[in-house]
Amino acid sequence: MSVKVCKFGGTSMADGNVIKNVKNIIDSQAERRFVVVSAPGKRYSDDIKVTDLLYSCYEQLNVNGTCADAFKPIRARFTDIAKQLGLKLDIKAVLDETERRIEEENSEDFTASRGEYLSARIVAEELGAKFIDAHDVIFFNEDGTLNGEKSYKAIASAVAGAERAVLPGFYGCGADGKVKTFSRGGSDITGAVVARAVNASVYENWTDVSGFLACDPRIVDSPKNIKTLSYKELRELSYMGANVLHSESIFPVRKANIPIQIKNTFRPDDCGTTIVPTSRYVPSGDLVTGIAGKKNFTVIFIEKSLMNAEIGFVRKVLSVIEEEGIPVEHIPSGIDTMSLVIASDALREYKLERILEGIKNAVEPDIIRVIENIALIATVGHGMSSTVGTSARLFNAIASANINIKMIDQGSSELNIVVGVKNEDYENCIKAIYREFFGR
Numbered sequence: 001m002s003v004k005v006c007k008f009g010g011t012s013m014a015d016g017n018v019i020k021n022v023k024n025i026i027d028s029q030a031e032r033r034f035v036v037v038s039a040p041g042k043r044y045s046d047d048i049k050v051t052d053l054l055y056s057c058y059e060q061l062n063v064n065g066t067c068a069d070a071f072k073p074i075r076a077r078f079t080d081i082a083k084q085l086g087l088k089l090d091i092k093a094v095l096d097e098t099e100r101r102i103e104e105e106n107s108e109d110f111t112a113s114r115g116e117y118l119s120a121r122i123v124a125e126e127l128g129a130k131f132i133d134a135h136d137v138i139f140f141n142e143d144g145t146l147n148g149e150k151s152y153k154a155i156a157s158a159v160a161g162a163e164r165a166v167l168p169g170f171y172g173c174g175a176d177g178k179v180k181t182f183s184r185g186g187s188d189i190t191g192a193v194v195a196r197a198v199n200a201s202v203y204e205n206w207t208d209v210s211g212f213l214a215c216d217p218r219i220v221d222s223p224k225n226i227k228t229l230s231y232k233e234l235r236e237l238s239y240m241g242a243n244v245l246h247s248e249s250i251f252p253v254r255k256a257n258i259p260i261q262i263k264n265t266f267r268p269d270d271c272g273t274t275i276v277p278t279s280r281y282v283p284s285g286d287l288v289t290g291i292a293g294k295k296n297f298t299v300i301f302i303e304k305s306l307m308n309a310e311i312g313f314v315r316k317v318l319s320v321i322e323e324e325g326i327p328v329e330h331i332p333s334g335i336d337t338m339s340l341v342i343a344s345d346a347l348r349e350y351k352l353e354r355i356l357e358g359i360k361n362a363v364e365p366d367i368i369r370v371i372e373n374i375a376l377i378a379t380v381g382h383g384m385s386s387t388v389g390t391s392a393r394l395f396n397a398i399a400s401a402n403i404n405i406k407m408i409d410q411g412s413s414e415l416n417i418v419v420g421v422k423n424e425d426y427e428n429c430i431k432a433i434y435r436e437f438f439g440r
């Protein structure tokens, strides 16, 4: 029989009643055998996520040498959940032990990981399923990247013989043997790793929205739901800020062609979004699949006559950036010009001045200029590549909204067109593109 891996996000763990829904969802299909959970999220809009409470706990531990006070709200959250569920688990003993270990380990990653650990203990008890500690089965390499092969093997042998198992998301075992976390939102990656390890027929990612929307609903009112996305489109959209799913979570499942289904715990019958291998993607007929973007980029514009003939020019410029350890997002170029688009956050601490100085020394440009407060907007869709005139429509729509485009980058895959506009034009630009391609 085929097997499904279900990952439940923070809002699906928020309180005991929601966890009862989660149990109903899992019980409703026998294939839903392996479950990955996040730490409890917000119950209402100004509530605090358990993971954020845990980071404060670690701060307090550092300042005062104890986290006794900061641990209280965490204790209260889990005690309430266990009570609502009527669990037999001795939650007080588990919490006492957790608090003691947080103080003993004195590590930020260990502390942050306890939200997932406690969620998984509770859900395993509620389901009568085996608890598998992610520290025993998810492994990182020396450089902090995931050790996929070792993790897949360990998970496969840990689940062997278990009818159902529950694993905490977000963390694993670092190369030094200690608990190490993924970046924020990383339980999505754990779910994908488990799906790959058990060769799941589908990786279900249960969240609090019914899938991806064609753009940010805070900018356009009730945008269209995206029913199907290819892995490539997903990567583009989530990298550019559509944050339903962690942008790294496709890598483990992509190799094994496992589809991802985004589902809504609070509306389980909604069809959600299915993310399929690019080879199995059937175009929906829409030219554009989705629009996403991010603010706060800095563009370094460089001009030098005969730049194109100067061998090694681009390499010299890029090595200056590399020495500062900064990622470059886009490099649009002309015959005598090139621009480097960099997230402004990465340029703090005088790095920008050092980079400008470095570039001047390395290539002696005629002009070097910095443009700040740039927003990038990606219009993404496989449908765009085969249709003449898509970019003309895009640029016309932006021009009609009276917005000046500062930069254009069309990936050679023709899957996306990225435009750079002023931060202040960001929302209007997205509205204009949406109106043009989705007719509202």
Ligand code: ASP
Binding pocket: 010, 038, 039, 049, 051, 052, 115, 169, 170, 183, 184, 185, 186, 187, 188
């Ligand atoms: N709880 C972690 C976070 O808040 C990881 C996750 O939810 O995926 O980032």
